[in-house]
Amino acid sequence: MLSEKSAATIRATLPAVGAAIGEITTTFYDRLFTAHPALLRDLFNRGNQAAGEQQQALAASIAAFAGALLDHPHTRPDALLSRIAHKHASLGVTREQYAVVHTHLFAAIAEILGDAVTDEVAAAWDEVYWLMANALVAIEARLYAEAGTEPGATLRDHVVVARRAETADVTTFVVRPADGTPPAPFRPGQYVSVQVELPDGARQIRQYSLSGAPGDAPGTSAEGIRFTVKRVTGTPGATPDGEVSHHLHERVAEGDVLSVGAPFGDVALDDGDGPLLLASAGIGCTPMIAMLDHLAAAGSPRPVTVVHADRTPAAHAFRADLGRLVAALPAATAHVWYETPEGDWPADRTGRADLTGIPLEPGTTAYLCGPLPFLRHARTQLLERGVPAADIHYEVFGPDLWLGQD
Known part of the structure; x- marks a missing residue:
């Protein structure tokens, strides 16, 4: 070359x-x-x-x-x-x-x-x-x-048909195309761009993972497409607040119109029948919930191991959905860690997620999503356990500062 x-x-x-x-x-x-x-x-x-x-x-x-x-x-x-x-x-x-x-x-x-x-x-x-x-x-x-779109023309007007609070800082928005056409097809694990006009006139774009499963039509959801937004709070003197996430949380209501792009993303659930590991931390649970939702809707018999780490139970978005979806799958188990648990919580599930003792079947394909330190830690543990690098897929929110790794 x-x-x-x-x-x-x-x-x-x-x-x-x-x-x-x-x-x-x-x-x-x-x-x-x-x-x-x-x-x-x-x-x-x-x-x-x-x-x-x-x-x-x-x-x-x-x-x-x-x-x-x-x-x-x-x-x-x-x-x-x-x-x-x-x-x-x-x-x-x-x-x-x-x-x-x-x-x-x-x-x-x-x-x-x-x-x-x-x-x-x-x-x-x-x-x-x-x-x-x-x-x-x-x-x-x-x-x-x-x-099915021209370069530079992926954004379309969508109407917000529902919004649901998942936690105090996480909200799910359900949108449908304003022209009445079906929602765009997507694969579990993909994301959409959302553009909003801010008070200073800037039209900023952010990407948010789709948090619902494809529905009855191939690759679409019956109610619309669901994306989930965490309100990003910055650090004084270091990083600013998330201006788009705050705008969506505070200013966008049912009936409003948003510019939403076609779904993209290269970390999407494969169509095979082998065992899966879905490991996430914080708001990284959103694409994993979409994958679980899809597997449950399809009645998949695939062995599925779910690992999630969060600050507290109250901060854990889709906590109830995780339990419901894992229970709906015949061969799924979940392992959850909290930094600050509440009530009677196991000591070995307190603190940072540890994949060393999690049962994994041979041939497991792993999907990881979360902050970069979590991804590095989880990937290292999986490699040490013999999971091939080619079978470990990751999604990181924000600019990918991990490009080029095997």
Whole structure:
């Protein structure tokens, strides 16, 4: 994929570029948003920009892609590309925007690295960029076609037909297309983009996991599509409050109209019959509930092991649903941990989730969702128990700061 000449240059310069990539991406975003302020207002997550998480995710993806080209020159890193492409499609990213990114990214590289960016170095990294960009454009074109939508036009008006409080900080919204057409098909584990207009006129977009099972029509829910939102509370002086989650909780009622995108996401329940592990922490339970709901509705005989960790029972969204759905499945068990339990709660289920003693059948496929520390801990324990890396799938809310791992 990468020419021999460029590969040698990338191998020689990757350490220097990697060491400066954080500064490069910060400069890139400054340049991009100065030239195109509408991108920050209406496309990029302003909260992630303020916290620096988007810069870290971009840096991780570029470095991971370049490293993959060097380590496996005859294999395209499709797992990495798929994760990014699904997120891009959910946001409505178009082919033309890759040229805009290229202009400002390479200006940032030249500014930060200075004379080290010779014509040969620039040409090699240009090759890396367009290999990645063109691969993403092709994957995204397929995703748009499968969703039956044009690039950049995935959002449709949906009416909020119900909202339900799951906990004090978690609310489920049920929406249906405003034009009366059926809800979009989806697979358990996928997410939708939701765009809201904030008081300052910005039209910010966030992704939320679908928390209901597909219903009677293939891939749809009878009542509509359900997505679940946790109110994000920031840390003073460090991270801001979640402006979209607060808007949805405080301002959106039944009968209101929201712009909702087509479902995307590469971490979706497989159609096999092998054993499953569904492990989550906090609001990471939402895609797992959709998977359980789907399995229960289908009367699946698959062995299913559910692991969930939360702060308290009161903070545990879908707690009652978890018990109901596990009871409805003939071969399902649940293991729950609370940091601060209430009443008579087992000591070995207090604190952080521990997968070392959980029974797992051979051939188990694992799905993980939750904060990054939980994902790292759970994945490490599964690998140590002999679960192949290829059989461990994860979803992380927010920018994926774990890109490129096996």
